Amino acid sequence: MRAARFSRFGGPEVLEIVDLPEPHPGPGEVRIAVRAAGINASDWKKRRGELDEGLPQALGYEAAGVVDELGSGVTEVAVGDRVFGFTAHEGAQAESAVLAHYAPIPRSLDFAHAAALPAALETATRALDQLGVRDGGTLLVNGASGSVGSAAVQLAVARGARVIGTAGPANHDYLRSLGADPVAYGPGLVERVRALRPNGIDLALDVAGSGVLPELIALTGDPGRVVTLADFAGARAHGVTFSRGDAGRALHALDDIGELLETGRFTVPDVHTFPLAEIAEAHRVGENGRVRGKLVLVVGFDR
Secondary structure (H helix, E strand, O other): OEEEEEOOOOOHHHEEEEEOOOOOOOOOOEEEEEEEEEOOHHHHHHHOOOOOOOOOEEOOOEEEEEEEEEOOOOOOOOOOOEEEEEOOOOOOOEOEEEEOEEEEOOOOOOHHHHHOOHHHHHHHHHHHHHHOOOOOOEEEEEOOOOHHHHHHHHHHHHOOOEEEEEOOHHHHHHHHHHOOEEEOOOOOHHHHHHHHOOOOOOEEEEOOOOOOHHHHHHHHOOHHHEEEOOOHHHHHHHOOEEOOHHHOOOOHHHHHHHHHHHOOOOOOOOEEEEEHHHHHHHHHHHHHOOOOOEEEEEOOOOO
């Protein structure tokens, strides 16, 4: 099978499409014929040597496709079903992938949009669960217009929370369409938020990692009411929770999203697709950081 891999660290030019043996599922796992695989910032961080030291490395941990082989004990899906989810390790950006955590693709989604969801959904849901976001509270999302931030906004609104989202002015109308009150990030954030909520806010989620944890603590009144997804050093310095998947993943997010999609309470972000063979260009676009929405590799082949 064809798969994305790199054998040395560097820029997008080190990425290559190679032939690898097809994987097979273990107990509780399924193999899919991949139709689309999500790209995340961790992919180019890995490629640059910032996360893992070993070589070579395969890429991708979220994908959508058609089940073509079942591991022992799997009864909830069948060969031929459309599913989306996570690999146990890397290797989703390939013609075949083994998913350790998966769910049926909601009827309204095609493969590309389904592949855009798992990482953002799980990450946002995990953080909201850790914060205890519920009906009646006010949540500030710092970095609300990206894939994780916009998912957090919509999921919090669906839980009944009032949401304030930070973003650049160009994205304020987008945040309003998701149900959030937008504010500009940068100096003066505390004053702008208090103009909307004079008594402060209940909870805060930092998605952007832009050094605003002291301001979020000031607004909530307690570092225990703040979670960051992107500022590990700041979390340690200020006593804030740093949310990471190895402490427990919110895998129920994959099962829960169908109802929100079908009832119009969740909108999938814009998706920008690239053929698997153009993965280097996808990385260049992603690292440039000027495209709003999710980058997805589309895998087309006959089997």
